[in-house]
Amino acid sequence: MKIRKGDTVQILSGKDRTRRGKVMRVLPKTFQIVVEGLNLRKKHSRPRRQGEKGKIIDFPAALPSARAGLVCPHCQKVVRVGQRFSADGKKERWCRKCKASIN
Numbered sequence: 001m002k003i004r005k006g007d008t009v010q011i012l013s014g015k016d017r018t019r020r021g022k023v024m025r026v027l028p029k030t031f032q033i034v035v036e037g038l039n040l041r042k043k044h045s046r047p048r049r050q051g052e053k054g055k056i057i058d059f060p061a062a063l064p065s066a067r068a069g070l071v072c073p074h075c076q077k078v079v080r081v082g083q084r085f086s087a088d089g090k091k092e093r094w095c096r097k098c099k100a101s102i103n
C-alpha cells in the first residue's frame, strides 16, 4: 500500500470528499485506512456503571485506501506515488508531480 500511518490524505469520494486528515491506522490485510476526524460513524454505548448514562460516540471508521489520495508534504497536492531507490540504497516513495521524496 502507498499510504502509511502519519500521512496526510484527502478523501476522494463520499460525504467527506475533498476533506483532509491524518492517517491513524493502516489495515493492509483489507486495504483500508482510518483517518483522524473523517468518515465518522456513531457508536451507541450502554451505561456500564451505576449512575453512568449511555451515550452516542462519534468514531472514525475504516475506509478503502483507494478512496483516499496521498497529499504530498512538499507541493500540498493530491499526488500519485512512485517507488525508487535513494542514494543510500533504500527504497523510498516519491511524488510524481514535484519529484521530491516522501518519507
Ligand SMILES: [Zn+2]
Pocket: 072, 073, 074, 075, 076, 077, 079, 095, 096, 097, 098, 099, 100
Ligand atoms: Zn509533490
